[in-house]
Amino acid sequence: MRTAFCRPFVLLTLFAAASSAFAGQQGGPTAIAGKEKAWMLLSPKFVAEGECADMAWSHDGRFLLVNRTYMDVTPKFIQQSLSKSPNVTPPNYLGEVIVFSLETGKSRVIQKYDAAKTRYQGRWLGTGSSIFFVLTSNEDGMSSGYISSADGDLRKLNLGEDVNYVDFLSCPTRAEMAVNVHSVSKGMMLMRFNSTGPVGGPITTSSGSEPVGYLKNGNEILFSGYRKIALATPSDARVKRQEVYYEAVNVLTGATRISSKVEYQTLFEAEEPELSVDSKPVPVDAKLKPLTPALFRAGDEIALIAGDVTRAEPNRQMTGVAYCAQGMVFVRPMAEMPLAAYLEAKEAAERTAIISNAKQVATACMIYAADNDDQLPSNAGKWQDNLLPYLKNSKMMEGFVLSFKGGNMLKVEDPANTILGYIPGKGGRAVAYVDGHVKWIKNGP
Amino acid sequence: MVRRILVLGALLLASLATAQPRSQSSTNWILPFKETALFFLPAKFVSEGDIKEMLWSQDGKFLLVNRTSRAITREVLEAQFNPTPQPTGIPKLEGEILVWNLATSKTWSIKKYDASTTQATAQWLGNSNTLTFCLSRQKEAVAQLFTSTADGSVRELPPFTQCAETSIHPLKNSADAVLAMRSIEGNYSVRRFNASLQFGPELSQPREAFVRFIHDRDEAVLSPLVPIEEGKLQTKVASYRGVNVLTGKSRSLTIDQTEPPIAPPDADPAPKIISREMSVNMTGGATRVVMMQSEKESVLISGDATLALANDQLTAVAFQTQGVILVRPIARVPLILFERAKEEAEKTLLMERAKEVAKGFAIYAQDHHDTMLGAGSNWKAEMQPYMGTASLLDDFVLAFPGGVVSSLEKPSETVLGYFYGKSGRVAAYVDGSVRWIPNGK
Numbered sequence: 042m043r044t045a046f047c048r049p050f051v052l053l054t055l056f057a058a059a060s061s062a063f064a065g066q067q068g069g070p071t072a073i074a075g076k077e078k079a080w081m082l083l084s085p086k087f088v089a090e091g092e093c094a095d096m097a098w099s100h101d102g103r104f105l106l107v108n109r110t111y112m113d114v115t116p117k118f119i120q121q122s123l124s125k126s127p128n129v130t131p132p133n134y135l136g137e138v139i140v141f142s143l144e145t146g147k148s149r150v151i152q153k154y155d156a157a158k159t160r161y162q163g164r165w166l167g168t169g170s171s172i173f174f175v176l177t178s179n180e181d182g183m184s185s186g187y188i189s190s191a192d193g194d195l196r197k198l199n200l201g202e203d204v205n206y207v208d209f210l211s212c213p214t215r216a217e218m219a220v221n222v223h224s225v226s227k228g229m230m231l232m233r234f235n236s237t238g239p240v241g242g243p244i245t246t247s248s249g250s251e252p253v254g255y256l257k258n259g260n261e262i263l264f265s266g267y268r269k270i271a272l273a274t275p276s277d278a279r280v281k282r283q284e285v286y287y288e289a290v291n292v293l294t295g296a297t298r299i300s301s302k303v304e305y306q307t308l309f310e311a312e313e314p315e316l317s318v319d320s321k322p323v324p325v326d327a328k329l330k331p332l333t334p335a336l337f338r339a340g341d342e343i344a345l346i347a348g349d350v351t352r353a354e355p356n357r358q359m360t361g362v363a364y365c366a367q368g369m370v371f372v373r374p375m376a377e378m379p380l381a382a383y384l385e386a387k388e389a390a391e392r393t394a395i396i397s398n399a400k401q402v403a404t405a406c407m408i409y410a411a412d413n414d415d416q417l418p419s420n421a422g423k424w425q426d427n428l429l430p431y432l433k434n435s436k437m438m439e440g441f442v443l444s445f446k447g448g449n450m451l452k453v454e455d456p457a458n459t460i461l462g463y464i465p466g467k468g469g470r471a472v473a474y475v476d477g478h479v480k481w482i483k484n485g486p
Numbered sequence: 487m488v489r490r491i492l493v494l495g496a497l498l499l500a501s502l503a504t505a506q507p508r509s510q511s512s513t514n515w516i517l518p519f520k521e522t523a524l525f526f527l528p529a530k531f532v533s534e535g536d537i538k539e540m541l542w543s544q545d546g547k548f549l550l551v552n553r554t555s556r557a558i559t560r561e562v563l564e565a566q567f568n569p570t571p572q573p574t575g576i577p578k579l580e581g582e583i584l585v586w587n588l589a590t591s592k593t594w595s596i597k598k599y600d601a602s603t604t605q606a607t608a609q610w611l612g613n614s615n616t617l618t619f620c621l622s623r624q625k626e627a628v629a630q631l632f633t634s635t636a637d638g639s640v641r642e643l644p645p646f647t648q649c650a651e652t653s654i655h656p657l658k659n660s661a662d663a664v665l666a667m668r669s670i671e672g673n674y675s676v677r678r679f680n681a682s683l684q685f686g687p688e689l690s691q692p693r694e695a696f697v698r699f700i701h702d703r704d705e706a707v708l709s710p711l712v713p714i715e716e717g718k719l720q721t722k723v724a725s726y727r728g729v730n731v732l733t734g735k736s737r738s739l740t741i742d743q744t745e746p747p748i749a750p751p752d753a754d755p756a757p758k759i760i761s762r763e764m765s766v767n768m769t770g771g772a773t774r775v776v777m778m779q780s781e782k783e784s785v786l787i788s789g790d791a792t793l794a795l796a797n798d799q800l801t802a803v804a805f806q807t808q809g810v811i812l813v814r815p816i817a818r819v820p821l822i823l824f825e826r827a828k829e830e831a832e833k834t835l836l837m838e839r840a841k842e843v844a845k846g847f848a849i850y851a852q853d854h855h856d857t858m859l860g861a862g863s864n865w866k867a868e869m870q871p872y873m874g875t876a877s878l879l880d881d882f883v884l885a886f887p888g889g890v891v892s893s894l895e896k897p898s899e900t901v902l903g904y905f906y907g908k909s910g911r912v913a914a915y916v917d918g919s920v921r922w923i924p925n926g927k
Contacts, residue, residue: 081563083558083559083560083563084534084535084536084555084808084809085534085808085809085810086534087531087534087810090528090529090530090531091528092528111528114527114528115527115815115817116525116527116801116815116816116817116818117817119525119527119817119819120817120818120819123819123823123824123826123827124819124820124823332775332789332790334789334790347790347807347808348789348790348791348807348808349775349788349789349790349791349807360560366790366807366808367528367529367788367807367812368528368529369529369531369812371808371810373808374559374560375560376559376560376563376564377564378563378564
């Protein structure tokens with residue numbers, strides 16, 4: 042019995058919030074129904090400020106890797122630089138590598154860097170929850186590599202002293218990564234890292250983490266029994282990116298497929314996923330540029346993720362969707378539920394909302410009557426305008442059918458059984474009586 | 487010096503360019519007025535949750551937020567549909583009163599409360615960075631008043647019992663406020679109190695907050711607020727409308743300020759903040775956008791936003807988008823400086839374009855026995871392959887009549903063509919040099 046009570050209650054609270062007319066409730070939970078399941082989008086969680094340059098969900102969908110850059114422009118700087126003050130200090134241009142945990146809703150700064158002088162490239166280490174990233178100096182072109190677990194256990198990698206070119210590939214089926222390193226003194230080298238620990242690490246130093254060796258003619262690496270990487274033009278020590286090619290041994294659906302040559306592409310499940318993200322610009326006003334809302338689509342159903350975004354990306358597990366709005370990154374966690382339960386809860390919530398609205402209108406009628414010599418508003422004419430001052434907003438009157446013809450409320454013989462009006466809903470209607478009480482009456486006989 | 491300014495100008499424009507969300511152009515980040523221009527800086531994050539109240543302090547340096555949030559996670563929701571459900575409780579509705587500092591972008595949590603049993607209302611006091619809030623536990627009919635500085639040194643007062651409902655009404659330009667309470671019998675009582683404290687995070691020595699009641703009168707009146715006739719405060723503070731829940735009769739009260747409102751910092755009329763509903767077809771409904779408007783132009787602060795609120799000093803505007811509060815700081819500069827910077831940016835841009843075009847013509851001439859194309863011919867189509875981007879030639883006005891370049895006497899003084907800007911034009915010469923000619927010369 043306990044759960045029978047509990048179950049609709051939690052959902053009711055949420056749906057009531059979602060359907061509430063209050064402006065303050067905007068951004069509350071919304072839901073979308075698929076064929077067999079429904080998803081509920083919870084309120085957004087803040088991930089990072091600044092300009093989001095790069096974001097990627099981990100393979101297990103529990104973490105979001107964000108690379109953000111920001112310039113600390115202050116009002117003072119703008120005023121000074123426009124007035125050509127000689128004492129202007131230019132703003133810092135900074136970068137941060139951040140991992141957001143969906144479970145805790147918290148972000149963790151993994152590494153800070155000077156974005157004016159440094160370039161960042163980074164990726165999840167295969168299917169693991171460790172990240173691999175490389176910071177390259179714009180001045181001398183030298184790179185250093187780092188591995189960090191999602192919980193911030195950062196370590197610098199020994200890629201070599203004078204590395205000036207790094208390229209890497211994440212394994213789609215294991216917690217591994219192949220890294221192609223070129224150092225000035227040693228030439229090209231292929232390295233492999235793996236991470237086998239629980240959340241975030243530790244990063245194991247198996248034989249795979251050691252340099253595989255310098256690439257020579259025919260040198261190849263069997264990458265998790267899945268694909269091999271070989272060198273196409275071994276005569277040149279400075280192998281360019283395009284000259285390394287990847288060959289598929291097995292092709293798995295739902296993963297990254299490496300085609301036979303230079304290009305590689307990502308293939309998701311052969312079937313179209315049920316939920317898809319749609320973010321196309323929509324014109325709103327002649328003077329303004331179009332806004333880009335991020336929406337979930339499932340068949341004909343639509344749910345708004347956020348109304349003004351630059352990008353939106355759900356994880357594969359559909360447990361969260363990340364988006365950039367106002368230059369910031371947010372994540373809306375998602376919950377999955379059976380379709381039947383969703384529809385049931387939705388109906389119950391709509392019913393609650395209708396009853397509540399009918400109650401509000403009835404109360405407004407009572408107060409109106411008290412202010413107007415006990416005369417209830419008449420259903421002829423603009424009764425909505427008369428009642429508006431007594432209600433929080435006009436939306437509460439939406440759908441209300443005032444059936445009472447007006448007149449003195451004290452002269453009604455049986456106010457508890459005299460219908461004031463009603464709001465029709467699914468499967469019934471919320472009926473308000475002249476004495477102010479409201480009852481749900483099912484349709485039918 | 488000139489170079490330094492150019493570098494800074496470019497930096498400024500670049501900073502504005504990096505900061506803007508890609509969907510909106512940079513012109514939407516600047517709002518010119520009669521005498522000043524407002525620059526909207528990138529947004530700062532303030533708080534998540536359902537926002538009950540959001541108020542700027544009178545000096546515009548702090549934002550007071552009263553919010554609630556229910557810690558509903560995916561796990562909690564999905565547990566509801568587990569075939570063998572675990573008895574999970576419903577997550578508590580947590581409430582929090584917090585203050586955000588515009589200067590440091592940091593948030594102070596002032597007080598946490600259990601929002602499922604407690605109602606909170608918070609206000610700034612009129613003359614300082616001091617806030618007051620009241621927590622009322624409705625079941626027990628207990629209300630408790632607190633005052634706090636913006637940095638969270640909270641002072642607690644003895645609770646009021648038999649109290650069903652409370653509201654706080656600060657009096658402007660003084661440290662006085664009125665606490666209105668409705669008892670469970672339906673009687674209203676009004677207490678005026680004073681909380682004169684003058685400190686904020688800037689001061690190193692925090693002083694103790696203190697509160698004293700200077701007015702105490704119980705009255706069973708219709709409105710939750712009665713006029714205060716003591717001292718300087720004579721008739722009116724603000725306009726209130728009260729509805730008696732018992733009789734349904736309503737009554738309005740207006741109470742005026744005793745001191746005149748603070749004059750705006752300059753002669754510009756205050757910009758209007760507009761929260762407008764706009765239809766977005768894809769959602770099948772409407773979305774609200776928040777805009778700020780001067781007499782002629784308007785700037786979009788955020789799409790999909792509600793509850794926009796600028797501080798009186800116009801140094802920041804706070805708004806809510808998807809249930810999250812963000813603030814965009816505002817830089818105010820004299821309009822003349824802004825116009826000058828705009829001109830400089832336009833000039834730099836046009837000169838760069840003119841150089842590119844002149845270079846293209848020179849390469850064409852090399853390829854065609856030193857002969858340059860002239861006005862009148864189909865030069866745009868002919869020149870296209872010599873231009874990096876096709877649109878470079880769009881507004882170029884070709885003045886050169888065409889001919890052999892080497893036969894010209896002074897190629898550095900023979901005009902090839904112009905780009906026109908608002909404050910002048912850029913002349914490109916046949917030898918590839920460019921020059922800026924201000925209007926009127």
